[in-house]
Amino acid sequence: MEIIRHRSRLKNTLRKLVQGGELSVGFLGGSITDARPRHNWPEAVIAWLVERYPGVSIRVENAAIGATGSELAVYRAERDILQRKCDLVFVEYAVNDYYVPRERRAQTREGLLRKLLADGTSDVVLTYTYNQDMYEDMANRKTPESISDFEQLAEHYGLGSVWMGLHAWQEVARGMMRWEEWLPDGLHPTSRGSLCYAQSVIGFLERELGAGGQTVDAACEAERITLPVPLNPGNWENGWTLDLTRIRREGPWSLRRWPHLEWIDQCLVTSAIGSRLCFSFQGRGFTLGLDFGTLSADFRYRLNGEDWRSVELDRPDWCPEEGWFLAVTVADDLPAGEHLCEIEVVHGNRERCRGSRFQLAFVGIISPGQ
Structure with missing residues (x-):
């Protein structure tokens, strides 16, 4: 070693x-x-x-x-x-x-x-x-x-x-x-x-x-390099983030400059159970970036009009009330083509699910690597 x-x-x-x-x-x-x-x-x-x-x-x-x-x-x-x-x-x-x-x-x-x-x-x-x-x-x-x-x-x-x-x-x-x-x-x-x-x-x-x-x-001397062929062709090199202003909203949402976590510029925010977001994308999956904690809501989602699926986020003992910049990859093996995603805020009737805040910092789209 x-x-x-x-x-x-x-x-x-x-x-x-x-x-x-x-x-x-x-x-x-x-x-x-x-x-x-x-x-x-x-x-x-x-x-x-x-x-x-x-x-x-x-x-x-x-x-x-x-x-x-x-x-x-x-x-x-x-x-x-x-x-x-x-x-x-x-x-x-x-x-x-x-x-x-x-x-x-x-x-x-x-x-x-x-x-x-x-x-x-x-x-x-x-x-x-x-x-x-x-x-x-x-x-x-x-x-x-x-x-x-x-x-x-x-x-x-x-x-x-x-x-x-x-x-x-x-x-x-x-x-x-x-x-x-x-x-x-x-x-x-x-x-x-x-x-x-x-x-x-x-x-x-x-x-x-x-x-x-x-x-x-x-x-x-400075030079532009040519990277070798990737070891994993499914790598996330081409991952990108959606413009939050292009995400459709249903319910009392606001887009805010984010003062609570320095790594986040803006957040889409609601605390209303049942509020929804909707966006379309080309890619094989997506990741949600959340300002998360025990006061955060859970959510459910559906893709392309299919059945709703619940996401119950883990809240370990050390989890703060908010301020954990959490990446949640919801899907990563979708077929090629355009997809429509709907997200609904769910309070979550579970221990350590103490609030209904949903604070979305980004939607990351997983595109195939080179």
């Missing part, structure tokens, strides 16, 4: 550092990468870049969100990373994708990576953290499936990777850090564990960027 794997040079990053000016660094991931705790591993990586390159303005676009995975990120990449022209992007979803069905996460992960790599202007590095269900595999010197699947993509696309969780595991084994210092709650590092994660990423960067010298050679 290896902590660091170097596969190709960080050409865009090297060019920006040598030329001076500005380097834009992006992060995608879950709560272990989220900027809001202010102690997660990106903080030490950013501090190292600032110290190492004092003549370069380091701009940070940390778009990681707790309790989210690549299923949501594939729709957010354009707004939160690509439009902000990130030169170096770290992707951390080995943990939050862990319980997602293998085929689904294969499609969303590869779709996300192909979006990030499409124009050749972003270097992408994969980073893998740890959850407790990885313990048995790692204790037996095996690579957990969620990580080995990512490594297959890393090999296919020539992406460097850092197994931060393995680095921390080995530090505990060496007596350099206590387990409770690494994972006080069993999953989320605080300052000590986050610094350990960051040290493995910094080690990766020291070798990658140290090899760049003080000049930009031909290998580091």
Whole structure:
């Protein structure tokens, strides 16, 4: 088992550092990468870049969100990373994708990576953290499936990777850090564990960027790349979002600028049970992006005038009243052609279904990959 794997040079990053000016660094991931705790591993990586390159303005676009995975990120990449022209992007979803069905996460992960790599202007590095269900595999010197699947993509696309969780595991084994210092709650590092994660990423960067010298050679010149044929032809590379203003409404809906969650620009909002939405689309399925919590409603839907189907959304013990940016993929295997979808708000007569709010941030359309 290896902590660091170097596969190709960080050409865009090297060019920006040598030329001076500005380097834009992006992060995608879950709560272990989220900027809001202010102690997660990106903080030490950013501090190292600032110290190492004092003549370069380091701009940070940390778009990681707790309790989210690549299923949501594939729709957010354009707004939160690509439009902000990130030169170096770290992707951390080995943990939050862990319980997602293998085929689904294969499609969303590869779709996300192909979006990030499409124009050749972003270097992408994969980073893998740890959850407790990885313990048995790692204790037996095996690579957990969620990580080995990512490594297959890393090999296919020539992406460097850092197994931060393995680095921390080995530090505990060496007596350099206590387990409770690494994972006080069993999953989320605080300052000590986050610094350990960051040290493995910094080690990766020291070798990658140290090899760049003080000049930009031909290998580091900007170039438009041609992506290899995808491993999964059903990947979500071509996923797109509907314009919320084009969704037909029945009942007391409003379209609001959204002040409650910074990753959402606008929401279609109602709290009236029985309110409906209707939209048509070309694609094989769709995902709803919701500002969700225990005060949220459930819903039902029907496609092309067929029978209604109920969707009862899980509300785990840690679920907040609202503020969880939740991706709900309703259908992903529809036949080719145009489809009509109707959605109706349902209160839900279940434990922890305490409200009737329906707060729709986007409708993502799943189109076939290339």
